[in-house]
Amino acid sequence: MSFRIVSTGSYVPERILNNEELSHMVETNDEWITQRVGIKERHISVDEPTSELGYKAAQRALDAAGVTADQIDMIICASITAEYKSPNVACMIQKKLGATCPAMDINCACSAFVFALETAAGYFARGKVNRMLVVGAERLSATVDWTHRSTCVIFGDGAGAVLLEKGDNYLSSRLHSYGDNDIIRIPNYGGDSPFYKGPIEKPVINMNGQETFKFAVKSICKDIADVAADAGIKVEDISWVVPHQANSRIIDFAKKKLPIPGDRFYLNIERYGNTSSASIPIALDELNRKGCFKRGELLALCAFGGGLSSAACIIRW
Amino acid sequence: MDIFEKLKAKIVEKIDCDPSKVTRDTSLIGLGIDSLDTVEMIMDLEEELGVELEFDEAVTTVDDLVKFIEKRLKEKENA
Known part of the structure; x- marks a missing residue:
């Protein structure tokens, strides 16, 4: 269940x-x-x-x-x-x-x-x-x-x-964490304790774009292949890939490396930018309300980002 | 293995230019190759060569990138 x-x-x-x-x-x-x-x-x-x-x-x-x-x-x-x-x-x-x-x-x-x-x-x-x-x-x-x-x-x-x-309908999943605060980090507010003498960073997004790109592409390709195998389906059977919308270049490069037709990758970053954890459910809602999903179709969701972390799953619509 | 020739072929394929335009001294940005294009080429080379090349250097010219890749490959050989 x-x-x-x-x-x-x-x-x-x-x-x-x-x-x-x-x-x-x-x-x-x-x-x-x-x-x-x-x-x-x-x-x-x-x-x-x-x-x-x-x-x-x-x-x-x-x-x-x-x-x-x-x-x-x-x-x-x-x-x-x-x-x-x-x-x-x-x-x-x-x-x-x-x-x-x-x-x-x-x-x-x-x-x-x-x-x-x-x-x-x-x-x-x-x-x-x-x-x-x-x-x-x-x-x-x-x-x-x-x-x-x-x-x-x-x-x-x-x-x-x-x-x-x-x-x-949740057929398979893989979650990965690779503890690292060099490639992506968002420091918290450091507080104003009179006792704390450790480092305090400005609480804004720090990101190494090239390393993030590499991590993201590798994660998408590996995680999708793994969840497809776990679900007992071929990667080519996936009707829709709904990736985290981080950067269209990441998705374009991953498309080249996976044996899935490019038009099955959903991309809406042009209109929203990167909305982190909201990007996949926003994309799902857009596709759903446009009537794109047919009952029984297989969806691959894949995400990657700070942690570092990555995750993917196969869902039957 | 000639890394310069391999890289040159990748650049020519990527931006669809005359091979004579790509020399060791050519600026990557001048060719319209940005830092993400550079990572893409490194990732393709990693697949072809079967090695991981941790990329953590700023590169300006084609030669900078060639030297970086050669250095990483040498490190791997010696490891």
Whole structure:
């Protein structure tokens, strides 16, 4: 017993920041950003905290299924940009939905949505839940150094959610962690303890683009091959690859290396930028609402990012 | 094994240019090769040569990249 995806929802803030506007904030231009990361615009929150984005995505998923908040048995939220250290984002989503079930966050950066699905699968397998909400919600604009031209152009804000019910459609998964704080890290606020004499870093995204690229491409190729083998299917049987939207160049290069036709890889980074743990559920919701998925089709979700971590799974729609 | 010739072939394939344009002194950026293109070429070479080449240096010219790859390969041989 695992789960099936019953419905999806997503929400992005209204305010759009395009490359032209960014070119007045830091030394960059539309051509460079488009060629380098494949992004044209991203949505930026002006007054909504992370949980508000997550709540709106979650509510849309519930509405799509005609399910009410009191019918959910658990909420898991993937996020690295919670507005509070405590309460976590999932608790704030629970409060806003009017739900009463347990709610917890998972912090695995851009891989977290797949880690959250795997966690959810465990609750279903143990018969502890009948219905669960898994949300990815991020306000990355809060952790970006807006003077750093090679990172501030990449990230955006948004949230996506899936409603899960008992089923057998989560076919296989692989999770990986490779503890490393050199390639990607986002320091926390260091506090103002009069006793602490250790290092304190500015709490903004630090990323080695070349190493991240290499890690990402290798992870996508290996993890997808592994989860396909675990599920007893051929990689070519995958109808849709829904990758974490980190950089279109990563996905383009991975496409060349995998024996899956390029048009089965979904790419929407052009309109959202990298929304970390929210990127996969936003993409799932877009594809679902456009009617792209046919019942029985096999989806590969794959994610990679800070930790370092990577994860992939095969889901039958 | 001539790393320069291997790399030159990769560059010519990547940007579809006249091979005579690629010399050791040619600037990568001047050819329109950015840092992610460089990583892509290194990853392709890793597959061809069957080795891992940890890439942690700033390179400007084709020769810089050739020397970096040769250095890494030598380290692997001696390891």
